[in-house]
Amino acid sequence: MPEQPWWGVPGAAGSLEVEAAGARAWMRLDAFDTDCFGIPMAKVEAASGDRSQAEALFQACVRSAGEEGWMHLAARVPSAEADLVRALEGAGFYWVDATVIFGRRLEDTTGPGEVPIGIALPEDLPVLQSLARGAFRQSRYLMDPHLSPAGKERLTDQWVANALNGRADRVFVAEPKNPVGFAACRLDRRERLATIDLIAVSEESRGRGIGRSLVEAVCRHYEPIAEVLEVGTQLANTAAARLYEAAGCRLVRSYVTLHWASPELRTGR
DSSP states (O other), X not given: OOOOEEESOTTOTTOEEEEETTEEEEEEEOHHHHHHHXXXXXXXXXXXXXXXXXXXXXXXXXXXXXXXXXXXXEEEEETTOHHHHHHHHHTTOEEEEEEEEEEEEOOSOXXXXXXXXXXXXXXXXXXXXXXXXXXXXXXXXXXXXXXXXXXXXXXXXXXXXXXXXXXXXXXXXXXXXXOOEEEEEEEETTTTEEEEEEXXXXXXXXXSSHHHHHHHXXXXXXXXXXXXXXXXXXXXXXXXXXHHHHTTOEEEEEEEEEEEEOHHHHHTO
Protein backbone atom coordinates (compact mmCIF):
# COMPACT_ATOMS: atom_id res chain seq x y z
CA MET A 1 0.00 0.00 0.00
CA PRO A 2 1.50 3.40 -0.97
CA GLU A 3 2.59 5.71 1.81
CA GLN A 4 0.07 8.42 2.67
CA PRO A 5 1.82 11.75 2.05
CA TRP A 6 1.77 14.36 4.79
CA TRP A 7 1.35 16.94 2.04
CA GLY A 8 2.35 17.38 -1.60
CA VAL A 9 2.94 14.81 -4.34
CA PRO A 10 5.86 12.45 -3.51
CA GLY A 11 8.38 11.46 -6.12
CA ALA A 12 7.86 14.14 -8.74
CA ALA A 13 10.39 13.92 -11.57
CA GLY A 14 13.55 15.88 -10.91
CA SER A 15 13.12 15.96 -7.12
CA LEU A 16 15.87 15.14 -4.65
CA GLU A 17 14.71 12.41 -2.25
CA VAL A 18 15.80 12.62 1.38
CA GLU A 19 15.35 9.79 3.90
CA ALA A 20 15.61 9.75 7.69
CA ALA A 21 14.40 7.17 10.22
CA GLY A 22 11.54 5.78 8.15
CA ALA A 23 10.40 9.11 6.71
CA ARG A 24 11.02 10.63 3.28
CA ALA A 25 10.88 14.10 1.75
CA TRP A 26 11.30 15.44 -1.77
CA MET A 27 13.05 18.72 -2.53
CA ARG A 28 13.54 20.60 -5.79
CA LEU A 29 15.65 23.57 -6.84
CA ASP A 30 13.39 26.53 -7.70
CA ALA A 31 14.80 28.05 -10.88
CA PHE A 32 12.53 31.10 -10.80
CA ASP A 33 13.41 32.11 -7.23
CA THR A 34 17.07 31.31 -7.85
CA ASP A 35 17.21 33.59 -10.88
CA CYS A 36 15.44 36.45 -9.10
CA PHE A 37 17.52 36.41 -5.92
CA GLY A 38 20.82 35.21 -7.35
CA ILE A 39 21.25 32.45 -4.75
CA PRO A 40 20.35 28.72 -4.95
CA MET A 41 16.81 28.38 -3.56
CA ALA A 42 14.73 25.20 -3.26
CA LYS A 43 11.40 23.92 -2.00
CA VAL A 44 10.48 20.99 0.21
CA GLU A 45 7.66 19.73 -1.99
CA ALA A 46 6.32 16.64 -0.18
CA ALA A 47 6.90 14.27 2.73
CA SER A 48 5.59 10.88 3.82
CA GLY A 49 6.36 7.88 6.03
CA ASP A 50 6.81 7.74 9.80
CA ARG A 51 5.36 11.05 10.91
CA SER A 52 6.88 10.80 14.38
CA GLN A 53 10.26 11.34 12.69
CA ALA A 54 9.25 14.61 11.04
CA GLU A 55 11.82 16.75 12.83
CA ALA A 56 14.63 14.31 12.05
CA LEU A 57 13.50 14.29 8.43
CA PHE A 58 13.53 18.08 8.13
CA GLN A 59 16.95 18.20 9.78
CA ALA A 60 18.11 15.78 7.07
CA CYS A 61 16.61 18.14 4.47
CA VAL A 62 18.70 20.98 5.89
CA ARG A 63 21.85 18.83 5.75
CA SER A 64 21.07 17.83 2.16
CA ALA A 65 20.52 21.47 1.24
CA GLY A 66 23.99 22.28 2.58
CA GLU A 67 25.52 19.41 0.59
CA GLU A 68 23.79 20.66 -2.57
CA GLY A 69 24.91 24.24 -1.95
CA TRP A 70 21.34 25.47 -1.58
CA MET A 71 21.11 28.59 0.58
CA HIS A 72 17.36 28.85 1.08
CA LEU A 73 14.48 26.39 1.51
CA ALA A 74 10.71 26.89 1.58
CA ALA A 75 8.07 24.51 2.89
CA ARG A 76 4.33 25.13 2.58
CA VAL A 77 2.15 22.86 4.72
CA PRO A 78 -1.58 22.78 5.51
CA SER A 79 -2.22 25.04 8.49
CA ALA A 80 -4.01 22.28 10.39
CA GLU A 81 -0.75 20.28 10.55
CA ALA A 82 0.56 21.92 13.70
CA ASP A 83 2.93 19.05 14.43
CA LEU A 84 4.64 19.55 11.07
CA VAL A 85 5.01 23.27 11.72
CA ARG A 86 6.66 22.49 15.08
CA ALA A 87 8.92 19.90 13.44
CA LEU A 88 10.04 22.36 10.76
CA GLU A 89 10.76 24.99 13.42
CA GLY A 90 12.72 22.41 15.38
CA ALA A 91 14.85 21.84 12.28
CA GLY A 92 15.65 25.55 11.96
CA PHE A 93 12.84 26.75 9.69
CA TYR A 94 11.06 30.00 10.57
CA TRP A 95 7.46 31.08 9.96
CA VAL A 96 7.00 33.72 7.25
CA ASP A 97 3.45 33.52 5.94
CA ALA A 98 -0.02 32.09 6.33
CA THR A 99 -2.01 31.81 3.09
CA VAL A 100 -5.78 31.54 2.87
CA ILE A 101 -7.50 30.23 -0.28
CA PHE A 102 -11.00 31.36 -1.19
CA GLY A 103 -13.25 29.75 -3.77
CA ARG A 104 -16.70 30.02 -5.34
CA ARG A 105 -18.67 28.16 -7.96
CA LEU A 106 -18.98 30.05 -11.21
CA GLU A 107 -22.72 30.36 -11.61
CA ASP A 108 -25.19 33.24 -11.55
CA THR A 109 -22.37 35.74 -11.99
CA THR A 110 -23.42 39.35 -11.49
CA GLY A 111 -23.43 41.95 -14.26
CA PRO A 112 -20.66 44.40 -15.11
CA GLY A 113 -19.13 46.32 -12.24
CA GLU A 114 -18.89 50.08 -11.98
CA VAL A 115 -15.36 50.29 -13.37
CA PRO A 116 -14.52 49.62 -17.05
CA ILE A 117 -12.45 46.45 -17.48
CA GLY A 118 -10.33 45.51 -20.49
CA ILE A 119 -7.50 43.17 -21.45
CA ALA A 120 -3.88 44.11 -20.78
CA LEU A 121 -1.64 45.00 -23.69
CA PRO A 122 2.14 44.39 -23.88
CA GLU A 123 2.79 48.11 -23.49
CA ASP A 124 0.99 48.05 -20.12
CA LEU A 125 3.82 46.03 -18.54
CA PRO A 126 5.69 48.91 -16.77
CA VAL A 127 2.45 50.24 -15.27
CA LEU A 128 1.36 46.77 -14.07
CA GLN A 129 4.77 46.12 -12.55
CA SER A 130 4.54 49.40 -10.66
CA LEU A 131 1.06 48.48 -9.42
CA ALA A 132 2.32 45.10 -8.25
CA ARG A 133 5.30 46.55 -6.39
CA GLY A 134 2.95 48.86 -4.51
CA ALA A 135 0.45 46.12 -3.65
CA PHE A 136 2.41 42.96 -2.81
CA ARG A 137 3.75 43.94 0.61
CA GLN A 138 2.75 40.91 2.66
CA SER A 139 4.00 37.94 0.62
CA ARG A 140 6.31 35.31 2.04
CA TYR A 141 9.21 36.85 0.13
CA LEU A 142 8.60 40.34 1.51
CA MET A 143 8.28 38.99 5.06
CA ASP A 144 11.59 37.11 4.92
CA PRO A 145 14.35 39.30 6.45
CA HIS A 146 17.09 37.20 4.86
CA LEU A 147 16.10 37.91 1.24
CA SER A 148 17.41 41.00 -0.53
CA PRO A 149 15.06 43.92 -1.34
CA ALA A 150 16.44 44.01 -4.89
CA GLY A 151 15.60 40.34 -5.36
CA LYS A 152 12.08 40.89 -4.06
CA GLU A 153 11.55 43.67 -6.60
CA ARG A 154 12.98 41.55 -9.44
CA LEU A 155 10.67 38.68 -8.49
CA THR A 156 7.58 40.90 -8.53
CA ASP A 157 8.52 42.44 -11.88
CA GLN A 158 9.28 39.07 -13.45
CA TRP A 159 6.07 37.50 -12.10
CA VAL A 160 4.03 40.22 -13.82
CA ALA A 161 6.09 39.94 -17.01
CA ASN A 162 5.57 36.17 -17.08
CA ALA A 163 1.82 36.68 -16.67
CA LEU A 164 1.72 38.95 -19.72
CA ASN A 165 4.00 36.60 -21.67
CA GLY A 166 1.78 33.54 -21.38
CA ARG A 167 1.85 32.26 -17.80
CA ALA A 168 -1.62 33.75 -17.34
CA ASP A 169 -4.54 32.72 -19.51
CA ARG A 170 -5.73 36.33 -19.45
CA VAL A 171 -4.76 39.57 -17.71
CA PHE A 172 -7.64 41.96 -16.99
CA VAL A 173 -7.03 45.67 -16.38
CA ALA A 174 -9.24 48.27 -14.72
CA GLU A 175 -9.61 51.53 -16.67
CA PRO A 176 -7.69 50.23 -19.71
CA LYS A 177 -6.56 53.62 -21.05
CA ASN A 178 -4.77 54.35 -17.77
CA PRO A 179 -4.64 51.10 -15.75
CA VAL A 180 -5.24 51.48 -12.03
CA GLY A 181 -5.57 47.77 -11.28
CA PHE A 182 -5.17 44.34 -12.83
CA ALA A 183 -5.95 40.66 -12.30
CA ALA A 184 -3.90 37.89 -13.93
CA CYS A 185 -5.76 34.59 -14.22
CA ARG A 186 -4.75 31.04 -14.96
CA LEU A 187 -7.05 28.34 -16.34
CA ASP A 188 -6.94 24.58 -15.82
CA ARG A 189 -9.31 23.36 -18.51
CA ARG A 190 -9.13 19.73 -17.40
CA GLU A 191 -10.13 20.60 -13.84
CA ARG A 192 -12.40 23.44 -15.05
CA LEU A 193 -10.66 25.67 -12.50
CA ALA A 194 -9.88 29.38 -12.91
CA THR A 195 -7.36 30.91 -10.51
CA ILE A 196 -6.59 34.57 -9.89
CA ASP A 197 -2.80 34.37 -9.73
CA LEU A 198 -2.13 38.09 -9.20
CA ILE A 199 -4.38 41.03 -8.39
CA ALA A 200 -3.39 44.59 -7.54
CA VAL A 201 -4.99 48.03 -7.29
CA SER A 202 -3.08 51.29 -7.00
CA GLU A 203 -3.05 52.71 -3.49
CA GLU A 204 -4.68 55.99 -4.49
CA SER A 205 -7.51 54.16 -6.30
CA ARG A 206 -8.53 51.84 -3.48
CA GLY A 207 -12.03 52.16 -2.07
CA ARG A 208 -13.61 52.78 -5.48
CA GLY A 209 -14.79 49.23 -6.14
CA ILE A 210 -11.99 48.46 -8.58
CA GLY A 211 -11.00 45.15 -6.97
CA ARG A 212 -14.63 44.02 -6.89
CA SER A 213 -15.10 44.99 -10.56
CA LEU A 214 -12.01 43.00 -11.51
CA VAL A 215 -13.21 39.89 -9.66
CA GLU A 216 -16.67 40.19 -11.23
CA ALA A 217 -15.12 40.51 -14.70
CA VAL A 218 -13.06 37.40 -14.06
CA CYS A 219 -16.14 35.47 -12.95
CA ARG A 220 -18.17 36.55 -16.00
CA HIS A 221 -15.40 35.61 -18.40
CA TYR A 222 -14.71 32.15 -16.95
CA GLU A 223 -18.26 31.06 -16.06
CA PRO A 224 -18.83 29.41 -19.49
CA ILE A 225 -15.55 27.44 -19.38
CA ALA A 226 -14.82 26.78 -15.68
CA GLU A 227 -16.81 25.56 -12.72
CA VAL A 228 -14.79 27.03 -9.84
CA LEU A 229 -12.80 30.19 -9.20
CA GLU A 230 -10.05 30.24 -6.59
CA VAL A 231 -7.91 33.06 -5.26
CA GLY A 232 -5.40 33.21 -2.42
CA THR A 233 -4.08 35.93 -0.17
CA GLN A 234 -2.07 36.34 3.01
CA LEU A 235 -3.86 35.89 6.33
CA ALA A 236 -2.75 39.41 7.28
CA ASN A 237 -4.42 40.91 4.19
CA THR A 238 -7.87 41.40 5.69
CA ALA A 239 -8.87 43.91 3.01
CA ALA A 240 -8.38 41.27 0.29
CA ALA A 241 -10.27 38.67 2.34
CA ARG A 242 -13.23 41.05 2.68
CA LEU A 243 -13.15 41.68 -1.07
CA TYR A 244 -13.30 37.99 -1.94
CA GLU A 245 -16.06 37.31 0.57
CA ALA A 246 -18.08 40.22 -0.86
CA ALA A 247 -17.65 38.63 -4.30
CA GLY A 248 -19.25 35.40 -3.08
CA CYS A 249 -16.05 33.48 -2.29
CA ARG A 250 -15.69 31.35 0.81
CA LEU A 251 -12.62 30.13 2.68
CA VAL A 252 -11.76 26.62 1.46
CA ARG A 253 -8.27 25.88 2.86
CA SER A 254 -5.18 27.48 4.35
CA TYR A 255 -1.43 26.93 4.53
CA VAL A 256 1.59 27.97 6.57
CA THR A 257 4.87 28.72 4.81
CA LEU A 258 8.20 28.39 6.59
CA HIS A 259 11.66 29.20 5.29
CA TRP A 260 15.15 28.07 6.16
CA ALA A 261 18.23 30.18 5.42
CA SER A 262 21.82 29.01 5.42
CA PRO A 263 24.20 30.46 8.03
CA GLU A 264 25.91 32.44 5.25
CA LEU A 265 22.61 33.98 4.18
CA ARG A 266 21.58 34.79 7.75
CA THR A 267 24.83 36.57 8.50
CA GLY A 268 25.18 38.22 5.09
CA ARG A 269 28.56 36.62 4.39
